[in-house]
Amino acid sequence: MSAFGKSLSIAVAVITLLVWTGAAVVSAQGPWVAPPEAKAVKNPVKGIGNAKKAVETNCVSCHGPGGKGDGPAAAALPPPKPANWTSEAVQKQTDGELFWKMSNGRGAMPPWKHLPDNERWEIVNYIRTLKGK
Numbered sequence: 557m558s559a560f561g562k563s564l565s566i567a568v569a570v571i572t573l574l575v576w577t578g579a580a581v582v583s584a585q586g587p588w589v590a591p592p593e594a595k596a597v598k599n600p601v602k603g604i605g606n607a608k609k610a611v612e613t614n615c616v617s618c619h620g621p622g623g624k625g626d627g628p629a630a631a632a633l634p635p636p637k638p639a640n641w642t643s644e645a646v647q648k649q650t651d652g653e654l655f656w657k658m659s660n661g662r663g664a665m666p667p668w669k670h671l672p673d674n675e676r677w678e679i680v681n682y683i684r685t686l687k688g689k
């Protein structure tokens with residue numbers, strides 16, 4: 557291959573990579589919307605059970621001890637940053653939406669499907685106790 561041909565194919569490869577990673581970043585930064593059927597799911601669980609402890613173990617590193625999205629790992633993460641659970645943006649969502657997002661994750665937010673359903677609902681109830689704090 558000629559030197560020109562070689563640098564051209566490198567340039568094409570670099571551009572392809574930039575476009576691809578750019579698209580991935582943009583798609584991860586768009587608004588995160590749960591599907592309508594998840595939104596409508598009713599919370600079958602009352603109370604927070606051991607959710608405070610589960611949150612301390614699994615979530616505060618990113619979401620912070622008070623759920624404000626300011627955990628020690630948050631600073632190192634690229635946007636979108638861990639959500640502030642006390643905010644209107646989170647609190648205005650239905651229990652079903654929060655449950656679905658927690659279960660599926662996105663980007664740096666891990667999926668928590670391996671936690672039993674009732675524990676995930678208790679965590680949703682716990683997030684409710686932080687409203688406006």
Ligand code: HEC
Nearest residue numbers: 588614615618636637638639654657658662663664665668
């Ligand atoms: C490694 C860091 C990390 C951990 C650990 C983590 N999260 Fe997240 N979380 C994120 C990030 C980053 C986002 C924002 C994701 C986005 O908008 O794409 C997020 C978003 C969320 C949202 C969505 C809020 C919204 O804006 O709609 C909920 C709910 C949530 N997290 C709950 C939890 C729960 C519950 C746990 C623990 C069981 C947890 N997270 C653990 C990083 C983390």
